[in-house]
Amino acid sequence: MSPSDVAARMAVPARWYLGALFVWASAHKIASPHDFAVDVATYGILPLALVNPVAIVLPWVELVAGLMLLAGLRVRTAALLVAAMMATFLAALLLALGRGLDMSCGCFASRGAEHDPISWLTVVRDALWFALAVLVLAGDRGALALDRLIERRSARCAT
Amino acid sequence: MGARERSRLVPEAAAVAAAAALLALAVNALRPAGLPLVARTPYEVLVPCPEPGGLVVPLGPGDPALRAPRKFLIDARGKEAFRRFHLPGAVNVPYDWLDPLPASELRQLARxxxxxxxxxxxxxxxxxxxxxxEHLGREISGRGLRHVSFVRGGAPALEDGGAP
Structure with missing residues (x-):
């Protein structure tokens, strides 16, 4: 089996895992936008004018990308979005750690710094998720995906 | 992945993100607990500031280092407690639990x-x-003073017979 075959096989569970993860991560942010806005503000990276727009929009991008990965719809596009988000989260985490902030990452339910503090382990975890997104981006061949079903249908209609 | 698909990826991802953003803005506008598009007042963010904490060496109240001639003694208690008892030659720098030592006082102390x-x-x-x-020791050590120690048990331990 070639490395690309291995990547293609791993891409399917990876996209399901990332899809479920992003849908789950978006849930509390969509349900409690104010709490998520506080989490965004806590990083101290964005100017005040951008805190709310990011807190409103980002969870929905996570949700849409997660659902696309789960369903197998435009998988590579969704994987690119997830990889871009993970790269952004990693940069924010590194900045916060570099500044010595003792805070919650705000990645999932806001539980406060005491229960969910950012650490180098958070960075490693996010780096792994970033690597999974890249794996899906590079390795996906459309197996068990809605894309393939749509392709077959359109091919059948064309003949 | 073909070149055609590669070139299509970024615009497609941008279009998906834009569609999600529109959906997000619409839902936010419709929901009663929606956020204002621009926050009017800064969020109250409760993040403990990183404390400048340097290395301090703990000493017992009877430690020979307290009898060494080339030492600089600092009493971190309040003025009243300092008046009642202090080691000979000690300077009084009352430790403030809420505010760090002002930079001008730290410079004077270093001089x-x-x-x-x-x-x-x-x-x-x-x-x-x-x-x-211990806290004052950590603070001044973290802010540049070197070879800082603190006395375990503080002034009470020194008063109880440990004083050199």
Whole structure:
């Protein structure tokens, strides 16, 4: 089996895992936008004018990308979005750690710094998720995906 | 992945993100608990500031280092407690639990330490838990003073017969 075959096989569970993860991560942010806005503000990276727009929009991008990965719809596009988000989260985490902030990452339910503090382990975890997104981006061949079903249908209609 | 698909990826991802953003803005506008598009007042963010904490060496109240000639003694307690008892030659720098030592006072302290030609700075406080002496020691060590120690048990331990 070639490395690309291995990547293609791993891409399917990876996209399901990332899809479920992003849908789950978006849930509390969509349900409690104010709490998520506080989490965004806590990083101290964005100017005040951008805190709310990011807190409103980002969870929905996570949700849409997660659902696309789960369903197998435009998988590579969704994987690119997830990889871009993970790269952004990693940069924010590194900045916060570099500044010595003792805070919650705000990645999932806001539980406060005491229960969910950012650490180098958070960075490693996010780096792994970033690597999974890249794996899906590079390795996906459309197996068990809605894309393939749509392709077959359109091919059948064309003949 | 073909070149055609590669070139299509970024615009497609941008279009998906834009569609999600429109959906997000619409839902936010419709929901009663929606956020204003621009926050009017800064969020109250409760993040403990990183404390400048340097290395401090704990000393017992009878430690020979307290009898060494080239030491600089700092009493971290309040003025009243300092008046009641202090080690000979100690300077009073009351530790403030809420505010850091002002930079001008720290500079003055550093000048006095340098002028005394001391090789060790020894801080003692109220000996409580937490101990003001240990905290002041960590603060001044973290802000640049070197070879800082604190006395375990603070002034009470020194008064109880441990004083050199």
């Amino acid at each position: 006095e330490v340098a002028a005394s030609r001391a090789t060790r700075v020894v801080v003692y406080g109220d000996g409580g838990r937490p101990d003001s002496g």
